[in-house]
Amino acid sequence: MVHSGGRPLASLINNNFERLEQVPNSSHRYYWKCRHCGDTDNSSGARIQGHDNNLPNHLIKHCTNAVALLRQAARQFIMEKTGAPTDSNAILTSLAASGSSTIAAIPIKKHKASNLDGYIDRPLSKEQNNLANAKLLRFFIHANIPFHVGDDVFFHEFINVIRPSYHIPSRYVLSRHLLDSEAVRVQQEEINRLKDRKCLTLLLDGWEDLLRRSLYGSLAVEVNHPPVVLALENMTGQRGTAENLVAVSQKAMNHMEVGDGRKFIAVTTDNPTVMQSYHCRNNNTVRNK
Ligand SMILES: [Zn+2]
Known part of the structure; x- marks a missing residue:
């Protein structure tokens, strides 16, 4: 799709990425720069090799300046490529x-x-x-x-x-x-299901898998509704401090377009000491917004 296959480039790519030089091999691929975040310091969007879904995935997962509508358009773009039933x-x-x-x-x-x-x-x-x-x-x-x-x-x-x-x-x-x-x-x-929810509880729990990776899963739950998985984060090598947990849950909420936290009325974890510290930090984060 992104490389020169003779087909016109989809407007999602053209509108959001600037084509840089060709990748120095026989793949006919190019490097691309994100028009939203490509010029910011240490940006992952400064130079992206265009193959598979790298470009739309940048908008969905990594772009710091993409708005929610653009992320949605990027998801639609990926779905349309495989003709997956979207409804x-x-x-x-x-x-x-x-x-x-x-x-x-x-x-x-x-x-x-x-x-x-x-x-x-x-x-x-x-x-x-x-x-x-x-x-x-x-x-x-x-x-x-x-x-x-x-x-x-x-x-x-x-x-x-x-x-x-x-x-x-x-x-x-x-x-x-x-x-x-x-x-x-x-x-x-x-994401569409979460839009109508107003009284969510954020569940956060960590465990170690068979490969001894430290994983943290976060869920949004509400009585009488099936739970929604927000994200699963690999935190191997990081400590389960309140600061890290706040960062992980913020990232998870951003991932599902509920980053402002307005739909959440409670947070549940299994460690009381971390929870107290988490509570203070989270309040500060919310107040600062
Ligand atoms: Zn970007």
Whole structure:
């Protein structure tokens, strides 16, 4: 998309990034500078190599000057690249349809088909292919299947038996384009859900995983509503001080466009000493705004 593939550059890229010199290899890629934060000191937007979703992801995750609407446009941009179904209702409907009612929905196969339709594989339309890719990714994630299975020869043989015209996305496509697209879709859906909430509680908890990384997860919860994951932060090597926890929770709230904290009425953690200090610091932060 970003490199010169003959296609006109999407306006999201042109409007928000300035093209710099070409990357010194045969990739035909360029370096880009963010028009919003590229000139500020130590900015991550000063020089970004344009490949995959690096540029829109900069606006979503790293740009210090991008406004909420622009971040939303960048998420939309990533979703449109894979043609992922973006309307949450459409997804819920299709999920519901593929759920409990599956057995009833699939017509019983006739043993003797009356025409060739039963034998010949009709190619998938672009929309069907995009939907199949999105469903495959969700299955891989939920079943905890590694993405390299997308390149597995026996998996290819299996797909070849049931639907030869479906091309399984490679590990690269699964782990970059499709995963990016699914991640921003979920994020946008959760942001939309948080918009109507007014009495949220921020839950913050840390734990150590099997690789002995120190992780901090933050959730926004409200009675009678499903919880929303704000962020998961790797804080290995940092101390769980109140100062660090305030920074982590601020970053998490920014990530979900609720950074001003107005929708939160309470914060819960499991360490009373840190909590007291956190309380003082957080009050100061809010007052300073
Ligand atoms: Zn920027």
